[in-house]
Structures are given as C-alpha cells and as structure tokens.
Amino acid sequence: MNGAVLAGRAVVLFAVTNVDDILVLALFFARGAGQARTTRNIAAGQYLGFAGILAVAVAAAFGATLLPDEVLPYLGLLPIALGVKAAIQAWRRDGDGEPDAPAAPRTPGMLEVASVTFANGGDNIGVYVPVFATAGAGGTAVYVVVFLALVAVWVAAGRFFATRPVIAKALGRWGHILLPVVLIAIGLLILLGG
Incomplete structure (x- = not known):
C-alpha cells in the first residue's frame, strides 16, 4: 500500500478515535489558564x-497480549x-456561597492528564490492535509516527478552544462542573463497553 494512502488512513483513524480528547484537553487547559x-x-x-x-496496542497486535479484553472496560474506573x-474539589470550592463563581485556575498534573488519556484510550486499543496486526511492522510504524504527530x-x-x-x-465559569461530568461519563462509557 502507498505510504500517502496509509498516512491518510492513519489521520482518519486517529481523528475518529480521539475526537473526545479535544474536549478533555480544552477542559484541562481552561482549568490551568494563566498557570505556569x-x-x-x-x-x-x-x-x-x-x-x-x-505500547499496549502494538504489543497486543504482535501477539503479546498485555491486557485481556475482559480487563479493558475496567480502565473506565480511572476517569470515574x-x-x-x-x-x-468543585463542591468544596463552591461551598463558599458562590456556586457560579469561576473556578480558580490550577495547573493540571502531567500524570493526571496521562491517566485520563490512557484510561480514555481503552476503546482505542480495541480498534488499533486489528489495524496494527494487519498493517505489518512497516505499516504499524507509519500509524505510530502519524498518531504521535497528531497528538x-x-x-x-x-488549547485553541480553551483560549x-x-x-x-x-x-472558566462552568469547567469545574463540566470536567467531572465528562470524566465520569467517559469512565461509564468505557465500563459499559461503549
């Protein structure tokens, strides 16, 4: 298969499987607005x-099943x-009598973002494994490079949407309420296999 066609497929696959991440990233950026x-x-x-x-998808595609299919839904517990x-935290902050006050900015932690990304990617693993398994080593390398560029x-x-x-x-006004709702919804979707 032509490299440009494969790269195009990789772009489409990444976009389709990660569209929800843009909202989560915007919420993280809004929460950390103005913070170092x-x-x-x-x-x-x-x-x-x-x-x-x-790493999990590539390993699974090449036969090293690190996570059995039955375990993947439990990744939803992390975003929940x-x-x-x-x-x-939002409830404690809003306990001051101003429920509609904008949330105080707080820098999101790297491991917090990584955990949400990984847990939210449980369904991605299920999609990527058969694609990588049929693409072979060279094709998988193209997918991985394109995916990492698209991150x-x-x-x-x-960041653009949050700014x-x-x-x-x-x-800024509702993100402290929206972020928990989105994270819990993502977790429930993962748990329920959606």
Missing part, C-alpha cells in the same frame, strides 16, 4: 498516556475516580 507549566504538563501527559495506549475527585495537533486544538474568549469564559 500548564501547556508543558498537558502536552507531556497527553504524550505519555497516548504512548501507553500505543478522577471525575469524582474533581467533583469533590501535538490535538493538544494545540484543545477563544467565548469558550474560555464558558469553560
């Missing part, structure tokens, strides 16, 4: 989490736990 190291932590966390997804933690595009898109005045204002 926000972009670095989010980018590093996104790369770390996605590298974990790729992070969502509950974020909800508790940077996704981080930039998340648009209308979106930034909405995320």
Whole structure:
C-alpha cells in the first residue's frame, strides 16, 4: 500500500478515535489558564498516556497480549475516580456561597492528564490492535509516527478552544462542573463497553 494512502488512513483513524480528547484537553487547559507549566504538563501527559495506549496496542497486535479484553472496560474506573475527585474539589470550592463563581485556575498534573488519556484510550486499543496486526511492522510504524504527530495537533486544538474568549469564559465559569461530568461519563462509557 502507498505510504500517502496509509498516512491518510492513519489521520482518519486517529481523528475518529480521539475526537473526545479535544474536549478533555480544552477542559484541562481552561482549568490551568494563566498557570505556569500548564501547556508543558498537558502536552507531556497527553504524550505519555497516548504512548501507553500505543505500547499496549502494538504489543497486543504482535501477539503479546498485555491486557485481556475482559480487563479493558475496567480502565473506565480511572476517569470515574478522577471525575469524582474533581467533583469533590468543585463542591468544596463552591461551598463558599458562590456556586457560579469561576473556578480558580490550577495547573493540571502531567500524570493526571496521562491517566485520563490512557484510561480514555481503552476503546482505542480495541480498534488499533486489528489495524496494527494487519498493517505489518512497516505499516504499524507509519500509524505510530502519524498518531504521535497528531497528538501535538490535538493538544494545540484543545488549547485553541480553551483560549477563544467565548469558550474560555464558558469553560472558566462552568469547567469545574463540566470536567467531572465528562470524566465520569467517559469512565461509564468505557465500563459499559461503549
């Protein structure tokens, strides 16, 4: 297969399987607005989490099943736990009598972002394994290189959306509520195999 066609397929596959990550990244950027190291932590966390997804998918595609299919839904427990933690923090912060006050910015941690990315990628693993298994070593290398390049595009898109005045204002005001809801919803979808 032609390299350009394969790269095009990789772009489409990445976009389809990671569209939800743009919202999560925008929420992380909104939460860390104006804080030092926000972009670095989010980018590093996104790369770390996605590298974990790729490592498991590549290993599984070449016969080294690191995670049995029955275990993948339980990856949903991680975003649920992070969502509950974020909800508790939002509730404690809002206990001051101003439920609609904008959330105080807090730099997202690299491992926090990586954990959410990896847990949210459980369904990606299920999609990537058969693709990698049929693409062979050279084709898989093309997919991996394209995917890793697109992670940077996704981080930039998340930052872009979080810094648009209308979106930034909405995320600043409601992001502390929306992030826990999104994380818990992602976790439930993963648990239920959706």
